[in-house]
Amino acid sequence: MRNNAGACAKTRRKGRDHMAVISRTNPTLGPDHTGLVLFDTLNGYLHPTDPRKRAFLKEHNILANMKKLLAGARKAGLTTFYPMGQHAADGSDSVARLTDTDMDLNPRGARKSTIVPRFHKGSKTSEIAPELKPGKSDVLIPKHRWNSFFQTELEFHLRMRDLDTIVLAGGSTDVGIAATAYAARDLDLGLVIVRDCCYSMRGNNNDFFMDRVFPRMGRVMTAREAVALMAEGAKTAGRRGNK
Numbered sequence: 001m002r003n004n005a006g007a008c009a010k011t012r013r014k015g016r017d018h019m020a021v022i023s024r025t026n027p028t029l030g031p032d033h034t035g036l037v038l039f040d041t042l043n044g045y046l047h048p049t050d051p052r053k054r055a056f057l058k059e060h061n062i063l064a065n066m067k068k069l070l071a072g073a074r075k076a077g078l079t080t081f082y083p084m085g086q087h088a089a090d091g092s093d094s095v096a097r098l099t100d101t102d103m104d105l106n107p108r109g110a111r112k113s114t115i116v117p118r119f120h121k122g123s124k125t126s127e128i129a130p131e132l133k134p135g136k137s138d139v140l141i142p143k144h145r146w147n148s149f150f151q152t153e154l155e156f157h158l159r160m161r162d163l164d165t166i167v168l169a170g171g172s173t174d175v176g177i178a179a180t181a182y183a184a185r186d187l188d189l190g191l192v193i194v195r196d197c198c199y200s201m202r203g204n205n206n207d208f209f210m211d212r213v214f215p216r217m218g219r220v221m222t223a224r225e226a227v228a229l230m231a232e233g234a235k236t237a238g239r240r241g242n243k
Contacts, residue, residue, distance in 0.1 A: 024164060024190035029226060030233025031077035034190075035163040039083050039148060039170030039177055041066065041132045044118065044125030056201050062171070065196045065223045067131055069169055072227030074135065076234035079161060082134055083141040083148035083170075083180070086126060087117035093144045103175075105202055146179035155187060165190030167226055169197035174205040181217055191218025194226050 026033060046063055048054055057063060073080055087093055094116055101107055103115055119125040121142075128134060141154045148154050158166070166189055170177060177198050184191050193214045200206040214220050221229075 028233030030237040076230035086142040089120040
């Protein structure tokens with residue numbers, strides 16, 4: 001029994017010594033290891049017809065901040081990935097399910113209607129907002145669920161470029177951003193959430209995730225802070241490339 005106990009103790013010690021084999025501790029956001037992920041930056045969301053939603057986005061400078069973030073990423077040489085809902089107009093890629101509320105948290109009561117995608121493939125609303133137009137080296141990621149990684153090519157494109165960290169922005173925070181962030185963490189990716197480039201119009205949901213959830217999964221910062229780390233990372237990557 002003592003021999004077995006000793007062997008177990010050695011195994012436990014060895015396990016502790018070999019924890020955290022994977023490291024995501026590079027503080028910069030250089031193009032050699034980081035990609036920018038702009039989630040659902042579609043016309044339908046960033047140029048809504050609802051005047052209240054338009055006012056909300058303008059008040060929080062969401063589109064302006066996203067433009068600064070994208071410009072900084074491009075200047076630093078990062079690849080940008082665009083997960084974008086491309087739902088079938090006939091609903092053939094959607095699932096009818098019972099929910100207590102609609103997407104705006106309005107109680108459904110006795111109604112049997114289900115949540116369905118509002119923007120469909122081929123429509124103007126499902127196109128990337130022109131202010132954030134993809135560049136030639138950027139990658140479009142058609143998706144059919146909240147999670148940008150679920151049955152898409154996002155992870156494949158990141159791995160093929162040896163990118164182990166993502167900078168995540170878009171909306172809404174409590175839906176697709178959260179789903180994508182959880183998935184990124186489970187895929188062992190480094191994670192940066194850009195607070196002033198994310199949004200939710202549902203009460204304090206945005207602040208809850210930014211203050212209580214995301215800090216335990218990665219880093220939360222502003223567009224200005226992220227761009228500064230991109231620039232620093234680009235310089236570091238350049239020095240390594242010149243050696």
